[in-house]
Amino acid sequence: MGTLVEEIFSYKLGRAVEQGETVVVNVDRVMSHDTTTPLAIQAFRKLTRQDGGRVFDAKRSHIVFDHIIPAATIAAATLHRDIRTFAQEQDITILQEGICHQVMPERGYVIPGDIIVGADSHTCTYGALGAFGTGMGSTDIGVAYATGRAWFRIPQTINVRLEGRLAPGVYTKDVTFEVVRHLGVDGANYRAIEYTGGLVEQISVSERFTLCNMAIEMGGKAGLVAPDATTREWLRGRTDREYPMLAPRNPGYERVVVIDASQLQPLIACPPDVNNVVPVEEVEHVKIDQVFLGTCTNGRLDDLEIAANILRGRTISPQTRMVVIPASREVYLEAMRLGYLEIFARAGASVGTPGCGPCIGRHFGVLAPGERALTTMNRNFTGRMGDPTSEIYLGSPATVAATALTGHITDPRYFL
Amino acid sequence: MARIWMLGDNVNTDVIIPGRYNVTTDRAQLARYCLCEVLPEFSQQVQVGDVVMTGHNFGCGSSREHAPAALQACGVQVIIARSFARIFYRNAVNIGLPVLICEEAVVASADGQEIEVDLASGVIRNTTTGQTFQSQALDPFVARIVAAGGIIEYIRQEGTLR
Ligand code: SF4
Numbered sequence: 001m002g003t004l005v006e007e008i009f010s011y012k013l014g015r016a017v018e019q020g021e022t023v024v025v026n027v028d029r030v031m032s033h034d035t036t037t038p039l040a041i042q043a044f045r046k047l048t049r050q051d052g053g054r055v056f057d058a059k060r061s062h063i064v065f066d067h068i069i070p071a072a073t074i075a076a077a078t079l080h081r082d083i084r085t086f087a088q089e090q091d092i093t094i095l096q097e098g099i100c101h102q103v104m105p106e107r108g109y110v111i112p113g114d115i116i117v118g119a120d121s122h123t124c125t126y127g128a129l130g131a132f133g134t135g136m137g138s139t140d141i142g143v144a145y146a147t148g149r150a151w152f153r154i155p156q157t158i159n160v161r162l163e164g165r166l167a168p169g170v171y172t173k174d175v176t177f178e179v180v181r182h183l184g185v186d187g188a189n190y191r192a193i194e195y196t197g198g199l200v201e202q203i204s205v206s207e208r209f210t211l212c213n214m215a216i217e218m219g220g221k222a223g224l225v226a227p228d229a230t231t232r233e234w235l236r237g238r239t240d241r242e243y244p245m246l247a248p249r250n251p252g253y254e255r256v257v258v259i260d261a262s263q264l265q266p267l268i269a270c271p272p273d274v275n276n277v278v279p280v281e282e283v284e285h286v287k288i289d290q291v292f293l294g295t296c297t298n299g300r301l302d303d304l305e306i307a308a309n310i311l312r313g314r315t316i317s318p319q320t321r322m323v324v325i326p327a328s329r330e331v332y333l334e335a336m337r338l339g340y341l342e343i344f345a346r347a348g349a350s351v352g353t354p355g356c357g358p359c360i361g362r363h364f365g366v367l368a369p370g371e372r373a374l375t376t377m378n379r380n381f382t383g384r385m386g387d388p389t390s391e392i393y394l395g396s397p398a399t400v401a402a403t404a405l406t407g408h409i410t411d412p413r414y415f416l
Numbered sequence: 417m418a419r420i421w422m423l424g425d426n427v428n429t430d431v432i433i434p435g436r437y438n439v440t441t442d443r444a445q446l447a448r449y450c451l452c453e454v455l456p457e458f459s460q461q462v463q464v465g466d467v468v469m470t471g472h473n474f475g476c477g478s479s480r481e482h483a484p485a486a487l488q489a490c491g492v493q494v495i496i497a498r499s500f501a502r503i504f505y506r507n508a509v510n511i512g513l514p515v516l517i518c519e520e521a522v523v524a525s526a527d528g529q530e531i532e533v534d535l536a537s538g539v540i541r542n543t544t545t546g547q548t549f550q551s552q553a554l555d556p557f558v559a560r561i562v563a564a565g566g567i568i569e570y571i572r573q574e575g576t577l578r
Pocket of ligand 1: 067356
């Protein structure tokens with residue numbers, strides 16, 4: 001009995017758990033990426049010095065190179081080299097085919113009922129498949145690599161019920177902004193968010209990833225959707241493991257927030273906080289130096305398709321520049337086969353290697369002092385993409401594509 | 417005597433240590449760039465034992481442990497906040513950087529004042545104003561990790577994570 005989170009932990013522990021309880025559990029998988037693995041290795045080494053130092057299970061330990069791939073600097077190349085040495089010693093296969101939060105589910109490493117810890121705050125994305133995924137720091141992850149265990153405080157849960165159908169030009173990204181606007185940047189701190197309602201039932205797994213990905217933007221420990229037929233369909237061919245179709249049963253939610261999504265228009269999250277959300281028309285004059293389509297929030301095939309449909313046969317404004325980074329190799333190859341990459345290239349965009357791209361300002365489209373970007377990312381912290389004075393606006397893939405055509409923030413409905 | 421370094425609300429991990437500078441595990445490097453964009457003088461002037469005070473949701477954003485590690489490398493003794501973002505709080509506890517929640521102390525203190533903190537009891541004394549505050553008690557499990565000096569030491573003592 002309980003919230004989906006309580007159901008998952010009760011299932012794993014074989015006894016009923018309750019909110020507020022601190023538990024230690026065996027996790028299903030542990031993940032870290034090229035930026036966070038080195039510190040995790042340090043913690044792992046400190047802990048395992050005495051006993052030969054093997055990870056708890058090499059097949060369930062995942063290291064993903066995505067943040068600076070291919071290496072952009074000597075420092076990054078050196079980090080990669082050191083991590084490779086560790087991975088070889090531990091028989092861990094390094095994944096180098098896209099963003100961790102895209103690659104883990106694609107490879108079938110995330111199934112309903114799993115508990116997964118990752119050294120990246122957007123590990124909450126996995127909740128879209130009915131798993132409990134949460135981000136932790138490198139020491140927790142080093143401990144999890146060594147012991148296969150982690151401690152958790154069973155969180156209270158906010159139920160966000162999304163109802164209604166989306167108007168044309170409005171996407172799940174806009175709904176996500178509305179949720180962040182409503183709850184605030186720490187509105188879900190220490191809590192989980194469980195998404196339910198008619199809209200959640202209608203949307204694809206890809207869109208559920210977008211929704212759950214940004215739970216952390218409200219401080220959320222996890223964002224979840226209970227598995228359903230859509231989940232099953234998405235997982236077919238990706239895993240042959242059995243999984244439980246867990247669902248909330250008589251959940252004791254801390255609060256319930258109901259949002260009628262049919263009333264929404266395209267939204268923009270303005271710098272420097274993600275809850276700084278306004279209708280696109282309020283900022284349409286803002287000139288944009290670079291647009292960026294990609295990331296674990298919106299770098300999937302349907303995101304690329306939405307943008308490609310707007311850019312087909314057109315060229316981007318000479319006042320701006322565009323970067324497109326598919327979230328994974330699978331997305332890249334599919335987008336290539338369907339002609340989207342050609343549309344982007346002909347429109348004048350730079351299309352890059354699957355990975356995080358310029359999301360954290362390390363390479364592939366960093367910003368100059370005072371420049372402004374409009375991106376499909378999840379964070380708009382000042383300076384994240386380059387110079388400390390550069391600014392980031394967030395929007396849907398459609399708004400980003402429309403803006404690429406004009407050079408200033410543009411309502412995508414003009415181009416539909 | 418320790419100095420208070422006062423910061424605002426929602427200080428994110430990109431502010432504490434920008435993503436551009438965390439391509440390293442070298443603590444001296446992390447210390448050098450700690451808070452470099454909002455308080456460029458911080459890393460030069462901070463003294464071992466100083467205290468960072470801050471508003472709500474301190475350490476929000478990415479899970480990078482480089483953020484508490486950078487503050488620790490600067491010699492910060494304790495961070496006192498109105499509230500912490502979850503991952504930052506957990507990371508700080510795990511690496512043995514003390515973190516206290518005390519709304520009243522933050523509201524009643526100012527940058528540059530002098531402070532004394534008794535970590536064991538959670539009693540905070542602002543020696544500039546003479547006011548004393550009691551911070552929130554820790555979760556019992558967290559208190560055990562803090563008492564051990566971090567999670568690695570805790571597991572060493574216990575033999576396993578339990
Ligand atoms: S795409 Fe951006 S938000 Fe997602 S994992 Fe990479 S750096 Fe983090």
